[in-house]
Amino acid sequence: xxxxxxxxxxxxxxxxxxxxxxxxxxxxxxxxxxxxxxxxxxxxxxxxxxxxxxxxxxxxxxxxxxxxxxxxxxxxxxxxxxxxxxxxxxxxxxxxxxxxxxxxxxxxxxxxxxxxxxxxxxxxxxxxxxxxxxxxxxxxxxxxxxxxxxxxxxxxxxxxxxxxxxxxxxxxxxxxxxxxxxxxxxxxxxxxxxxxxxxxxxxxxxxxxxxxxxxxxxxxxxxxxxxxxxxxxxxxxxxxxxxxxxxxxxxxxxxx
Numbered sequence: 518x519x520x521x522x523x524x525x526x527x528x529x530x531x532x533x534x535x536x537x538x539x540x541x542x543x544x545x546x547x548x549x550x551x552x553x554x555x556x557x558x559x560x561x562x563x564x565x566x567x568x569x570x571x572x573x574x575x576x577x578x579x580x581x582x583x584x585x586x587x588x589x590x591x592x593x594x595x596x597x598x599x600x601x602x603x604x605x606x607x608x609x610x611x612x613x614x615x616x617x618x619x620x621x622x623x624x625x626x627x628x629x630x631x632x633x634x635x636x637x638x639x640x641x642x643x644x645x646x647x648x649x650x651x652x653x654x655x656x657x658x659x660x661x662x663x664x665x666x667x668x669x670x671x672x673x674x675x676x677x678x679x680x681x682x683x684x685x686x687x688x689x690x691x692x693x694x695x696x697x698x699x700x701x702x703x704x705x706x707x708x709x710x711x712x713x714x715x716x717x718x719x720x721x722x723x724x725x726x727x728x729x730x731x732x733x734x735x736x737x738x739x740x741x742x743x744x745x746x747x748x749x750x751x752x753x754x755x756x757x758x759x760x761x762x763x764x765x766x767x768x769x770x771x772x773x
Contacts, residue, residue, distance in 0.1 A: 615667040623688040631661040632681040684720040
């Protein structure tokens, strides 16, 4: 019995020591964990302080302040330019009379003039598409003129088919779209088809795409290729190609 009692006391002692050792290990682990967390917290606080100091440095950086001032000045000038162009008719279709033709055509770098007849359906169709494009291409000036009321320029530009879009760069005629031949020859062509033809001619400047325009990318594959024809007051004008069956001749007759 005495031997058995001593064996139990030894086991109890070992168990107690093991418990004490386990407790010491856990306590040490807890201290290490706490120390590690405090180190991480100190590092995070240090990074925050550095970031705050960096932001203060940036805010007080004279070079960055100058860049910011220059950017604001540029935006202001662009806004003022846009407002001035809007007052001059950019961003919409402006109807003009014959006496206004030369001043209007020479008032901007890029000008597009639609020679139309108010009784021709295709002229009305083309107007609808141009009305959608004018606000999107602000640098190009969109004009329209009633062809029967502008006989001098109809003759000078040899406008023989309506509708006829004549393009000017710095007052010089350089290309045109006659009838709907280049627009698939159909009345239900897409605005994107006309847009691609005008871009190919260089009468429309590139612009930032909107989300709505990205949706029309697939339509652009159907756009016709451009056959740019040259012309101008100095070197004569191209005569239009063979009339399409639905295009109107420019004798401006009221007869059907």
